[in-house]
Structure formats: structure tokens, C-alpha cells
Amino acid sequence: MASTEEIRSGLADIVNEVAGIPADTVQLDKSFTDDLDVDSLSMVEVVVAAEEQFGVTIPDDDVKNLKTVGDAVAYIENAQPA
Amino acid sequence: MSSARVVVTGLGATSPVGGTVTDTWSALLAGTSGARVLEEEWATDLPARIAARVAVEPTEVLERVKARRLDRSGQFALVAALEAWADSGLADADVDHERLGVAIASGIGGVTTLLSNYDMLRAKGPRLVSPLAIPMLMPNSPAANVGLAIGARAGVHTPVSACASGNEAIAHGLDMIRLGRADVVVVGGTEAAIHPLPMAAFANMGALSRRNDDPTAASRPWDVDRDGFLLGEGAAVLVIESAEHAEARGARVYAELAGAGITADSHDIAQPDPAGLGATRAMRTALVEGGLEPRDVVHINAHATSTPQGDVAECLAITNALSGETDHVVITSTKSMTGHLLGAAGALESMATVLALHHRVVPPTINLDTRDSAVKLDLATEQRTLPAGDVAALNNSFGFGGHNVAIAFRSA
Numbered sequence: 008m009a010s011t012e013e014i015r016s017g018l019a020d021i022v023n024e025v026a027g028i029p030a031d032t033v034q035l036d037k038s039f040t041d042d043l044d045v046d047s048l049s050m051v052e053v054v055v056a057a058e059e060q061f062g063v064t065i066p067d068d069d070v071k072n073l074k075t076v077g078d079a080v081a082y083i084e085n086a087q088p089a
Numbered sequence: 090m091s092s093a094r095v096v097v098t099g100l101g102a103t104s105p106v107g108g109t110v111t112d113t114w115s116a117l118l119a120g121t122s123g124a125r126v127l128e129e130e131w132a133t134d135l136p137a138r139i140a141a142r143v144a145v146e147p148t149e150v151l152e153r154v155k156a157r158r159l160d161r162s163g164q165f166a167l168v169a170a171l172e173a174w175a176d177s178g179l180a181d182a183d184v185d186h187e188r189l190g191v192a193i194a195s196g197i198g199g200v201t202t203l204l205s206n207y208d209m210l211r212a213k214g215p216r217l218v219s220p221l222a223i224p225m226l227m228p229n230s231p232a233a234n235v236g237l238a239i240g241a242r243a244g245v246h247t248p249v250s251a252c253a254s255g256n257e258a259i260a261h262g263l264d265m266i267r268l269g270r271a272d273v274v275v276v277g278g279t280e281a282a283i284h285p286l287p288m289a290a291f292a293n294m295g296a297l298s299r300r301n302d303d304p305t306a307a308s309r310p311w312d313v314d315r316d317g318f319l320l321g322e323g324a325a326v327l328v329i330e331s332a333e334h335a336e337a338r339g340a341r342v343y344a345e346l347a348g349a350g351i352t353a354d355s356h357d358i359a360q361p362d363p364a365g366l367g368a369t370r371a372m373r374t375a376l377v378e379g380g381l382e383p384r385d386v387v388h389i390n391a392h393a394t395s396t397p398q399g400d401v402a403e404c405l406a407i408t409n410a411l412s413g414e415t416d417h418v419v420i421t422s423t424k425s426m427t428g429h430l431l432g433a434a435g436a437l438e439s440m441a442t443v444l445a446l447h448h449r450v451v452p453p454t455i456n457l458d459t460r461d462s463a464v465k466l467d468l469a470t471e472q473r474t475l476p477a478g479d480v481a482a483l484n485n486s487f488g489f490g491g492h493n494v495a496i497a498f499r500s501a
Contacts (some may be wrong), residue, residue, distance in 0.1 A: 027154030049218040058216070 009061060012082045021056045022076075025049050035077035043076075051061050062088055095266050096501065097443050098340040099177025099328030104437055105321050105427050108145025109172060110342060113437075114444050116144075117452035118472055120283035122305035122426050124319050131285045137297035139304035140283045141321035141428030158221055160199035160236060161281035165324035165433070170275055174239055177328035178340055179273065187454065190243035190271035191236040192261040193326065194254035194278040196488070199226030199327025201284050229261075231324075245272040251488030252392075252464065254278055255435030256496050257323070260349035262329050270420035272334040277326035278436035288320060294359065296483035298395065308429075309456035310422035311400050311464050318394040321428030325436035327443070344443045345499040347379025353490030359486060361399050365406030368392075371493035372410035372483055379497040381481045383411035386418055388451055388475055388482040390442045393422035394429050405466045408499040410495075421469040427456045439496050442484040446500045449475040462472045 009017070021035035026049045026074075039045040045053065054065050057079070063086040073084045100110045105123025107113035114337070116123075132138045146205050147164035149157045156164055202225045209217045228366040229247040236245035244265065248257035248487040257276025262274035282288075291297045300315040308319040310404060350371035356362040364388045376383070389407060393400050408415055423441050430437055445451050453471040460468065484496045 014308075025154075025157075036204060048220045073181070 010077055011080060014061065014077065014083050017060055018076060018079060021053050021060065023056060025052045025056065035075065035080060037076050038074055039057060039076070057083060091415050093267050094332035095133070095263055095346045096335050097327050097343045097346055097498070098331050098335050098375040099173040100175060100343065100443065101149065101171065101173030102323070102325040102437060102440055103143050103145060103165050103168045104323040104325065105141035106144055108143070108150070110176070110440065117423055117426055117441060118450065120426065120453045120455045124307055124428060124457060125306035125323065126301065126304050127283070135288055136286060137288060137299050138291040138301045139298070139307055139319060140288070141319055142283060142321045143389060144369040146280070151461045158225065160202040160225040160230060162195050162199055162279045163225065163231040163234050165281060165322070166193050166235055166277070166279035168327070169277060169324040169326040170235040171238065173275065173328050175327040178329065178338070184238040184336060185272065186241070186242045188243055188272040189239065189241045190262065190274040191232050191233055191241045192247040192248060192258040192274055193232035193266070193332055193431050194248045194258035194436070195228050196249065196251050196254045196280055197282045197287060198228035199230060199307070200282055200287060202226040204284060204286055221336070223355050239275065241275065242355040250492035250494070251490050252429065252431050252434055253486040253488035253492040253494040254432035254488040255437070256439065256484065257351065257435070257492070259327065259346070259435065259439055259496050260351055263346055263349050266329065267330050270315045272430045273328065273330040275326060275328055276322060276436070278430070278433035279324035280431040280433040281322050282431060283320060283322050291320065296396065306456050308395045308425045310391070310425050310454055311461050311468055312457050312472045313459045313461050315395040315400065316335060318424070319398055319428035321430040323430055323437065324433050325440045327436065327440060342501040344446045344501050346496070347381060347499040348497040349374045350374025351377060352493045352497045354493065356491055358478055359489050362491070363398065363400045363402055363459060365402040365409065367491060367493045368403060368406035368485065369488060370408045370434065372406065372485065375495040375497040376485060379390060379481065379499060381497055381499065384417070386411060386483060388442070388445055389418055389420045389482040390438045390445070390482070390484045391420055391422050392485040394424055401461060401463045403487070404466050415466055418467060419451045419452050419469050419473045419475065420466050422454045423452055425457070435484065435494060436495070438486070439484045442498055446480065446482050446498055449477065451475060463496035472500050
């Protein structure tokens with residue numbers, strides 16, 4: 008099981024790959040749309056890549072609740088297979 | 090329709106022989122082929138395993154995140170358009186964006202994006218299909234992305250007429266200015282179809298050269314041993330504007346975009362009319378629209394794809410369009426070097442035509458070792474100079490579906 012920091016770091020690399028945001032700015036308190044400028048299509052790409060990487064499923068209905076990097080990290084942490 | 094004069098003030102290209110206009114033009118004058126054997130594994134079983142890939146990968150030029158949101162055809166278009174836009178001087182000028190248009194064509198559209206996403210769908214299911222697939226693969230995507238990059242709000246268009254598409258885009262831009270809908274239009278074509286599916290399909294039509302052991306000799310327009318076209322990829326873009334607009338800002342003018350002729354054969358979905366009647370009418374219309382006479386024409390960049398039927402039919406059409414006054418006309422096929430860029434061909438070859446008038450020099454047709462005896466015209470087998478004074482040139486493009494588009498340029 009990946010730790011909180013491992014998830015944050017993996018997510019940061021995905022956001023960097025998809026949207027070109029420097030990975031070190033992808034911190035838990037940052038909003039995907041307001042702070043990191045990740046648009047809705049890029050967000051879908053980030054979610055799908057995260058699902059692949061962490062072996063979780065994030066239904067579309069839950070994606071809209073993932074406002075910050077911290078929200079996403081917490082969701083993935085809870086959804087990870089034990 | 091007004092008779093507003095329209096001029097070419099900017100050029101951009103990424104082609105199989107160069108990543109810029111300067112490099113492309115130098116390579117064309119030097120007779121350099123962009124053909125090579127495709128080393129990819131997917132090419133192994135194809136009947137035609139040769140193509141002319143771009144000389145410079147667009148990912149070396151574009152920002153990484155920008156590039157990954159574009160189909161390869163969109164990447165080419167953006168590279169060429171940004172070069173043309175800078176070359177025109179408009180990138181640093183005060184532009185009225187509501188009077189700025191785009192017409193950038195593609196023959197096939199985002200086929201590599203479509204098929205790679207289908208591969209993903211089959212392999213991993215619908216969740217892995219990219220949310221960007223539609224805005225990447227739609228045929229208007231290159232035009233729309235160029236429009237976004239330069240802020241075009243007068244209208245953004247994507248004419249589609251197979252291998253005549255690039256020229257049709259130029260004709261569309263000319264109409265936009267003459268109809269008073271825009272002052273400046275960024276026009277051109279792009280194509281990225283070097284993928285096993287279109288290559289297998291073209292080969293199965295009998296359209297592609299199978300000279301797999303000698304790729305640089307594969308594209309040989311008018312030669313007796315021609316056996317089909319060489320698939321190329323890339324984009325070319327021209328900035329055109331009303332002469333009034335260009336003069337007001339003191340722009341450098343390469344040539345005048347004098348006229349365009351668009352006709353249809355209504356003969357066959359894939360074969361050209363053997364008598365070349367539609368092609369003849371297209372050239373005549375372009376000349377009439379440009380106020381030009383056959384004696385004004387000193388150069389033609391021919392469609393001449395290196396197919397057995399098409400090359401000969403076009404020469405017949407040229408002779409008829411010029412009422413037999415062809416002695417003073419130097420004809421070339423730059424496809425002998427670049428291969429056939431399909432929906433970008435007209436744009437790339439119009440660019441070459443404009444530069445031929447601007448520099449008064451015609452690039453050679455390479456591989457023309459033994460000319461087809463049915464062709465009597467003056468074909469350039471080496472670099473040729475054009476006369477000084479007020480002269481004109483034509484660029485022809487013809488497409489599956491029976492589309493014929495001729496563009497007439499006048500020296501500036």
C-alpha cells in the first residue's frame with residue numbers, strides 16, 4: 008500500500024505529464040482548477056492515469072468532489088486494495 | 090464579389106525535406122528526396138513500406154503539453170502556422186482579430202489518434218479512451234488550434250476534398266477576403282497519415298509505389314517506370330491578406346494570389362477524367378479570375394503524383410488550358426522529392442510556386458530518367474530560372490472524388 012506521500016508524489020508526476028504543471032507545486036492544499044489550472048478534460052486524464060497507477064476505481068460521480076490534491080490523495084488512500 | 094487584390098505575406102512549412110520554409114526550399118532546389126524505408130515493426134508486412142516522414146519531429150519544436158493535446162496533423166499545422174504568422178510580421182502587429190480568419194485543410198483528419206484510441210479501446214476498454222480524442226481527431230482540429238493560437242475570429246474553416254484540400258483552403262481564404270469577410274486569412278493544409286491502415290488501403294487501391302528497395306527513386310512523376318505515389322506527411326501554411334491591408338502596414342509581399350479555379354469531374358470516385366476536362370476548366374477559371382492570359386504563365390507546379398494515369402492526363406489538361414501556348418512554361422513536380430502530402434500537398438506546392446516566382450527559380454523534378462513519350466511539355470529536370478518582369482504561375486491539385494483546384498499566382 009502506498010503512503011500518503013507516495014500517492015501525492017505519484018499524482019504530481021501524473022499532473023506534470025498531463026498538464027505540464029511542475030511536480031513540486033502539486034501539494035495537498037492546491038486546488039486542481041483554481042491553483043493548478045487543470046481543465047476538465049485533463050482532470051479526466053489524471054483520474055484515469057491514477058486509477059491505473061494505484062489500482063483503484065474512481066467513479067465519475069466522485070471525481071467532481073476531488074477539488075484539491077489532498078482530496079484526491081485521501082480518496083486514493085481509502086480506495087486502495089488492502 | 091469584389092475584385093480586391095490579395096497578396097501572400099507569410100510562409101511556413103514543416104515537410105519531409107525541411108522543418109522550416111528556408112530548409113524546405115533549399116532542399117527542393119538541391120533536388121533532395123525525403124523518402125525512406127519505414128523501419129517500424131508495423132510496416133513489415135505492408136506491400137509499400139516506404140514514405141516521406143517530416144524532417145523535424147514537431148515534438149522537437151512544440152511545448153510538450155501543447156503537443157500531447159494535438160493529433161500529429163494538428164502538430165504539423167501549428168508548427169507551420171506559427172512560422173508563417175511570424176514571417177508575415179503580424180505576430181508583432183496590432184491585429185483586428187474579428188477580421189482574421191483561418192482555412193486549414195486535411196484530407197484524412199486525425200487518423201492516427203482515431204486508430205490509436207481504438208487500439209486502446211480493444212486492449213483495455215472504454216475507460217482508457219482519451220477524453221481528448223474527439224478534439225484531437227476531428228478534421229477541423231488543426232484549423233481550430235491554429236485559430237486559437239493566433240486569435241482568429243472572422244471564421245475558421247476546414248475544406249475537405251482529398252488531395253485537393255490544401256488548394257481548396259487557399260481558394261476559400263481568397264473568397265473570404267474578396268467577399269469582405271476578412272482582411273487576413275491563414276490558409277494551408279496538413280496531413281499525418283503514415284499509419285498501417287491508410288498505407289494498406291492506398292496500396293490495395295494500387296495507388297502506392299512499391300519500390301521498397303529504392304525509396305528515394307520511388308516518386309518519379311512522368312518517368313516511364315513510375316508505379317504510384319510515395320506517401321508524405323507535413324504541413325504548409327500561407328498568410329494571405331488584402332493588398333490594401335498589406336500596403337497599409339508595409340508588409341513584404343512574396344506574390345499576388347491572383348485567382349482560383351475549383352471544378353469537379355463527375356467521372357469516377359478515384360480515377361481522373363482521362364481527358365482532363367475538369368482540370369482544364371480549373372486552370373482556365375483560375376487564370377480568368379486572375380485576369381491572366383496563357384502567355385503570362387511561365388511556371389506550373391503540377392499535381393503529378395507519379396501515378397501512371399494521372400500524370401499524363403494532367404499534361405493534356407495543361408496543354409488545353411493554355412490553348413497550346415506551353416513553350417514558355419517550365420513545369421515541375423516537387424512531389425518527386427516530398428512525396429504526396431495528400432491534403433497538405435496543395436499548400437506545400439503553392440508555397441513552392443510562390444517562392445519560385447519570388448526567387449525566379451524552379452526546383453527540379455528528380456528521378457525523371459526516361460520521360461513518358463505521351464508528355465511533350467517542358468519538364469524541369471534541373472533547377473531552372475524564370476524570366477524577369479510581370480509573370481504568373483499555377484499550382485494544380487486534384488483529389489479522389491474528382492476534385493480539381495488550380496491556384497494562380499502573379500509575381501509581386
